[in-house]
Amino acid sequence: MAVLDEIKESLMEGDAEGVKAGVQQALAEGIAAVKIINESLIAGMQVVGVLFKANEIYVPEVLIAARAMHAGLDIVKPLLAESDVQDKGTILLGTVKGDLHDIGKNLVGMMLEGAGYKVVDLGVDISPDKFVKAVEEYKPQLVALSALLTTTMVAMKTTVEMLEPYRGQIKIFIGGAPVTQEFADEIGADAFGADAGNAVEKANELIAKLTLHN
Ligand code: B12
Missing domain, CATH: 1.10.1240.10 (Methionine synthase domain)
Incomplete structure (x- = not known):
């Protein structure tokens, strides 16, 4: 072989x-x-x-x-x-405020890295404000939000709202066990990924959309 x-x-x-x-x-x-x-x-x-x-x-x-x-x-x-280095773009990743679950997020991060993205993993319990600061600092193309608690899904909504001024430069995708496509539509996220493999597919689709528009 x-x-x-x-x-x-x-x-x-x-x-x-x-x-x-x-x-x-x-x-x-x-x-x-x-x-x-x-x-x-x-x-x-x-x-x-x-x-x-x-x-x-x-x-x-x-x-x-x-x-x-x-x-x-x-x-x-x-x-x-x-x-x-195969540079498909930078993705900012984190679990939203109030939520400490990171197993799924870490898997998503590894798969995205494996697919050729530079992943900046902010960690867990990340406030909307921290996401905004990190967008300013790292200038990512994509922002990926994870939530595992129904109670922290609301922090996803707030984070998406706070990122509104940057929506011309970034696409936001979300995931986590309680998250659905319907919820993504409701809060105005650009995509929902059901699992780590799907996260890569969604990232590729969003990057393609960004490239088309710029
Ligand atoms: C492990 C675990 C914990 C661990 C977390 C350890 C860690 N480092 O992550 C600990 C023990 C700390 C924990 C604590 C709590 N937990 Co907990 N936990 C779980 C458990 C058993 C597994 C979660 C997990 O890791 N799954 C495996 C991974 C691989 O799957 P995943 O996270 O869903 O991720 C996949 C997809 O969702 C997707 N994905 C995830 N993120 C993203 C992001 C993007 C952008 C994309 C595209 C995709 C994506 O891709 C991943 C890979 O395929 C779940 C039960 C369950 N079956 O989900 C409960 C669960 C999530 N926990 C629950 C609860 C209630 C709690 C606590 C409040 C318990 C308590 N009373 O203290 C605390 C909350 C702490 C906090 N503030 O966050 C509830 C939530 C209920 C609800 N609907 O809100 C659950 C559902 C258990 C239950 N049935 O009651 N928990």
């Missing part, structure tokens, strides 16, 4: 040591860092996303695969010239 396929296989098995060894071997064979990232690490993570969406694998497997992906990324990232 070609080394890039071997890395992909190791990643899907969550074998971080295998991924590291494969990446070292690929580099020794003279394969470009950017090719290793796109054709083994991101490609492997994409398959993981598809399997997760189809309920063929579950949260722990995704987390372990993501950890293996990061083990590989850590080796190749320093070798990349800034311009080589």
Whole structure:
């Protein structure tokens, strides 16, 4: 098997040591860092996303695969010239105010990173004000909000309202167990993602829309 396929296989098995060894071997064979990232690490993570969406694998497997992906990324990232990094855009991510749940958010973040986005993860319990400050600071294309409590969904609404002045530059997408497409429509979010794989699809769609308009 070609080394890039071997890395992909190791990643899907969550074998971080295998991924590291494969990446070292690929580099020794003279394969470009950017090719290793796109054709083994991101490609492997994409398959993981598809399997997760189809309920063929579950949260722990995704987390372990993501950890293996990061083990590989850590080796190749320093070798990349800034311009080589697949840069699909910056996404600001956070769990809204009053909400401490972060397992789903972290999964979404890892999948988005795996898909080639730069993810700025603000963490949990993020006030609308902090989201606004972070938009000013990081100038993202997308803002992703997570909420797991029905009581904190209202903070999503407030956050979307506070981000109103920036809506020309950013698109907002939301998710979390109690969140629905209907709720997204109600609060004026641009999209709703049902799970981590779907989050990547929605991000791609929103980025395409932004590019069309600019
Ligand atoms: C783990 C957990 C906790 C942990 C959180 C640990 C952590 N670090 O996250 C702890 C123990 C701290 C906790 C605390 C509480 N919890 Co809790 N918790 C859960 C539990 C069991 C699992 C949540 C989870 O991680 N699921 C797995 C992940 C992978 O799924 P997910 O979060 O839904 O994310 C996926 C999608 O929703 C989507 N997604 C998520 N975010 C985003 C964002 C975007 C942009 C997109 C596109 C997609 C997306 O993609 C993810 C991956 O596929 C749920 C029950 C449940 N089955 O949901 C209750 C649950 C959410 N908790 C609940 C409650 C009530 C609480 C507490 C109030 C309990 C208490 N009395 O103290 C506190 C609140 C603390 C706070 N202020 O936030 C209730 C909420 C009820 C409601 N309708 O509001 C639930 C539903 C349990 C229940 N049946 O009562 N909890």
